[in-house]
Amino acid sequence: MAQPKNYGFEEEAGMLKDGARRFFAEKLPVDQLHALVADAYVPERAPEVKWRKELWDEMVALGWTSLAVPESAGGVGMPWVAVAALLEENGRAAFPSPLLTTLQATAVLSHCGQAGEAALAEVAGGCAATIAVMDPAGSAVPGAVKVVDGKLMGTASFVQDAGKCDSVLVVATDEGEPTLFWVKLASDGVEVRQDAIIDLTRDQARVSFDGVAADRIETHGAAAWDAALPTLWMLLSADMVGAAEWLLQTTVEYAQQRKQFDRSLGFFQAVKHDLVNVMIAIDESKSLLYSAACAIDHEPERARELAHMAKSSASDTAAFAAGRTVQMHGGIGFTWECYVHLYFKRQKHSQLLWGDAAWHRAALAALLLDGPSAAAAA
């Protein structure tokens, strides 16, 4: 199957991207974002969820949660490449919302056929969702939650934006087999304990299930879960690419204004070349991102390979762009009042989530050097 030359990125995708950029810039510009999430600067912050629910309701009203829901389940069924663009803008604004997690859950549900349609219909109707799968080491290998006597038992770690979501897609093991469950977070037996994390623009929780009777939506979830992984990686990469663009643009503006030794900072090659290197890194990640998204839409047999590339690159770029930004802002960049720490911490969080760069490269190496069967076993 061939990929379209323009990634299948048609006019409506461009309109979605432009509209999203305007929405985020208007609704929560960075000074307001800072005021919202970083008003207090105590080093040991309590675990907390800071966002504006009414903005999420507006996003739902704009139809963003139904974009990726297939038409058969009452959604818009836009290509993933358009969804990537939406998340790129979400990352550019470091926007606190469950958009990423809801779209990731949508990706998994979309691979479940008819069994996923009821949950997808809820998502299309505005239900915010996240995914519970990781163990305390952060591995996304199902097993942290098990099915015991038909009920969910166990604790999933690193559940993203759980404090903002209505439902959670649990990837539990039933006699060792990954199985998907759709659970209301308010259900009896579900406990959400927030983590205190460096990223002020998101929340994260350990979600415990103590004999929860839940809706089983896929009895053979292994295939659906596995098939959706490239999309989960790609979607997070989109957020990171957008955030990296904000870091670059902000640092370029600073390098043009700030004067040292009677010259603007950007005059000096040590600074100029560093900024260009950040741009090069972003462009690498961005081209790979759209290539991966396009493969998910049009060439699924290459999606895993390209999504490994995209997340590996985005992870490196996130850390690089964030680190260089603080460094080039100098003392100001190291100061709480400067907005860059919001992005620095969001990028650190994203870099390590759903597999860091080395993990994705190791997986890709296994795929290419040892063959698909060996890679699956790893």
Add this chain to the structure above:
Amino acid sequence: MSDSERKDTAEQAEFRRYCKAWIADNHPGEPTVRLPLSPLEIMTPEQMAYLQSWQKSAYDAGLVGCDYPKEVGGGGRKDCQRVANEELVAARTPYYPNVIGLGMAAPTVFHHGKEALKQQLLPRLFSGEDIWCQGFSEPGAGSDLANVQTFAEPKGDKWIINGHKVWTSLAHFAEWMIILLRTDKGHKYEGLSYFVVPIASALGKGVTVKPLIKMTGETGFNEVLFENLEVDDSFRLDELGKGWQVAMTTLLHERGAGELVTPRAGGLKSESSLSISSRNVMDLATKTPRGAQQASDDPLLRDRMVRQLIREEALKEHQRRSRVPALIDHPMRLPLQNKLLASEIAQDTAALALEVEGPAASLYLADENAPARGQWPLAYMNSYGMTIAAGTSEIQRNILGERVLGLAKSK
């Protein structure tokens, strides 16, 4: 049907069918001489003659310069060079030897030359009968290109040229040179003018070409000395004092960012050559023992090989993304990265291959035990030609920082 075919216009589709048919009938097959990795490494007259005859046949068939007007020897087609390039690359035909002529001289002469000059020069350039070289660099003007000192003094309607060009690739085969000259010593940028000069016919009569030996031990580039060479004013491109602007046209095309598509052919090399790609390094690693295992089992090498693969894939994707306006922020942002990325990625890939080979990477061309016939150390050394020539990587970063990011100029 490939994706580009799907997007072809009617003219392009018809031309593509024609190209496919012609290539099928005229592919020269396995080369009869050893072909080096790139045209800039052509060393012997036999290699040059073989490649010239290939370029001539492709030109006669209408596959070279096909987007240029018929009056200047082109094919008078619209957006078809890309099609010919795609088909020739896919068919792995030999490359064209007149790489500087096609890539740099042709668009520059076309945009800035007088009509009669274009008609005189371009047909033989496209056909490969006249090989071209580029007289930019001087001992005192490398990255600071505007500092060229080779001087042209007016004498009636002629010019007398004196000076010293250096690192001039293909000059030992070239009939013509595009040359950046100083015509006014009082102004740096405004004191430059741009000419074409016949050098082969002037050998011993004002022009001396002295081959230089590269660090690889191979020839390929030269010093060119001018001593009272007399040229006609009709060989001047554009106006007097506009040499810097003309040079920008050359450089834009040299860096792959010009609007006239450079004719390209496939990457066919002789059996003893290799192409610099991470897939090749991975292949090498699976065949290279390391202790009781293979180099491809070393986790650090695996990580780095895959890292290179990712960079290559991104560079390839840049081509596609640069044609989707909604996914780029500045029109030159991706095109201006081409040369920088292509050269640095190749260099790092070759360096990695040497690490995979281990101590055997020190065995060079003449050693019978050299892995891959010593081609990887050769490629690694030659890669510095790529990161230095046509504006060093440092200059490319300045250009990107200034033109794309809008940072203060360093000149």
